[in-house]
Amino acid sequence: MERAFRNPANGHTESVGGMSWLAVVVFGALYLAYKGLWGHFFIWLLLVGGFSILTGGPGLIIALPLASIGYAIGINGILTNSYLRKGWVEVSGNSAGAQNSDLRDCPLCAETIKKAAVKCKHCGADVEPVVAPRLKNGWVASTSCCDEEEQQRTIEAIASAGLPVVSMIGLAVGAGPFETKEEAKQALITMRDGPRLFSEIVYRDSVSGKYPPIAD
Numbered sequence: 001m002e003r004a005f006r007n008p009a010n011g012h013t014e015s016v017g018g019m020s021w022l023a024v025v026v027f028g029a030l031y032l033a034y035k036g037l038w039g040h041f042f043i044w045l046l047l048v049g050g051f052s053i054l055t056g057g058p059g060l061i062i063a064l065p066l067a068s069i070g071y072a073i074g075i076n077g078i079l080t081n082s083y084l085r086k087g088w089v090e091v092s093g094n095s096a097g098a099q100n101s102d103l104r105d106c107p108l109c110a111e112t113i114k115k116a117a118v119k120c121k122h123c124g125a126d127v128e129p130v131v132a133p134r135l136k137n138g139w140v141a142s143t144s145c146c147d148e149e150e151q152q153r154t155i156e157a158i159a160s161a162g163l164p165v166v167s168m169i170g171l172a173v174g175a176g177p178f179e180t181k182e183e184a185k186q187a188l189i190t191m192r193d194g195p196r197l198f199s200e201i202v203y204r205d206s207v208s209g210k211y212p213p214i215a216d
């Protein structure tokens with residue numbers, strides 16, 4: 001099974017699996033060096049070189065295949081660990097990037113749609129927007145919308161400004177919820193200066209189901 005890892009610093013993706021084992025068999029330590037696995041490069045040299053020297057040469061016949069087989073079996077795990085240790089993030093093979101982008105699959109037709117979508121653009125199904133806020137209650141920079149189209153545009157604009165989206169009462173949507181009013185105010189400024197959304201600071205209280213505007 002092939003797995004892919006992405007360097008969050010530059011978006012570069014490397015895959016693990018596939019033919020890595022063959023590269024190890026053919027290129028041996030050179031492949032380990034190429035992948036920057038210097039620790040394993042020296043282990044390989046020590047194992048193969050050391051054993052050959054100790055046995056006066058013939059050991060190479062045993063050590064070389066052993067190292068090749070060992071690393072052919074272990075290379076995927078070694079590469080995976082090395083990428084994860086460097087802070088790379090795994091992107092799953094099929095939906096590469098989907099987990100980390102603003103995309104997801106429509107639960108009905110399985111076509112790719114935006115996470116913030118409330119209606120699938122392919123099959124027209126009504127879908128729950130993925131909001132997944134860190135908090136249920138908190139301060140929100142809320143924008144009221146006249147219709148669903150405006151609501152959809154607003155959701156996308158908030159998401160593209162890098163803010164968490166939360167559904168509010170009626171057609172309103174907001175950025176948040178935030179723990180502090182100050183964070184919500186920052187979101188209000190971001191929404192006003194970026195996508196030109198005009199919002200008000202409200203406290204979202206999902207228990208009572210009321211999101212009354214708070215006078216500043």
Ligand SMILES: [Zn+2]
Pocket residue numbers: 106107108109110111120121122123124125
């Ligand atoms: Zn669909």
